[in-house]
Amino acid sequence: MAVKVAVTGFAGRMGRALAEALAQSGQADLAAAIVRPGSSLVGADAGEVTGTGRLGLAVVDSLDAAEFDVLIDFSAPAATLANTEYCARHGKPIVIGTTGFTPEDKEALLANAARVPLCLASNFSTGVNLCFNLLETAARVMGQEADIEIVEAHHRHKVDAPSGTALSMGEVVAETLGRDLAQVAVYGREGQTGARERDTIGFATVRGGDVVGEHSVMFLADGERVEISHRASSRLSFARGALRAALWLLGEDQQGDREPGHYDMRDVLGLKVS
Structure with missing residues (x-):
């Protein structure tokens, strides 16, 4: 039945x-x-x-x-x-x-x-939840030597920002590194912001068109960058x-x-x- x-x-x-x-x-x-x-x-x-x-x-x-x-x-x-x-x-x-x-x-x-x-859950797709596991690994291996930035994009009608998925990604990374996301998150930058602090986790938001959902987490170290991304088409x-x-x-x-x-x-x- x-x-x-x-x-x-x-x-x-x-x-x-x-x-x-x-x-x-x-x-x-x-x-x-x-x-x-x-x-x-x-x-x-x-x-x-x-x-x-x-x-x-x-x-x-x-x-x-x-x-x-x-x-x-x-x-x-x-x-x-x-x-x-x-x-x-x-x-x-x-x-x-x-x-x-x-x-x-x-x-x-x-x-x-x-x-x-x-x-x-902030996101029910199989791929995004696999990304959460990959982010734990990347944060454990690279997180202390890399700057971490999260970029997300959604359609023009989405009313909250950053997306719940982006915040969940930030939480996974922060928890793996023993940081409190509420203390280290930076939501957008403007003007004379000064040099970037290593322990911060940056968020950038894009809104427009009919984008279903795109998320990228970048681990930016000197000389190399690892990027974990997910793009939903439906x-x-x-x-x-x-x-x-x-x-x-x-x-x-x-x-x-x-x-x-x-x-x-x-x-x-x-x-x-x-």
Whole structure:
């Protein structure tokens, strides 16, 4: 029996990509398509909204109107907090791809992991999560002798900067080097900035066009440079990863056997080194 997946933020770019990924999946079905309250899409056929073909499933504006096994949430911080609390109350696993949380938001969000399995990731693509492991290695080998800069680019509609993925990359590097990213991050430069301090980690942001997502981390040493980059050409890579995470949270027998806790995509992919 196919897993019933609910998708919030259904009217957005990732909601549409998730609908396509679910249409291609042989393991899961779209069980609920959820948009913000008051949206003009409420009541429309979910398949016609995304162009995947009529499904006979009406778009709704509340989780109370949904029946599902697992929720995938790519919406906005306030909505995601409310949705996570709902899932915790009802014992439903949740996959979270929303970014832009404040530290207080994230603390409140993760408090729910004591009650349900929760997968929170800044990026669900296989390639990006492989890059996290490569960054650990590069930071361990070169980090003390190199200047480290992170450059990211996204489409003109992205509202947060730097991207959640860029920040996660910075956190991986900083933690490997024993640094506190909040203390060493430099977000953009202008004017007479003075010489670069070796322990800092620089971030540069590009916004424009329809760029799906590009990230590069540079380790710049005297005489050589190592660059670890990832470029996404389709949101389907993120959607398929989020669906993979949703199935993983349900356990191998898809009966909710995964223990409550905070997981990320590297747990799902088995990339964490103990």
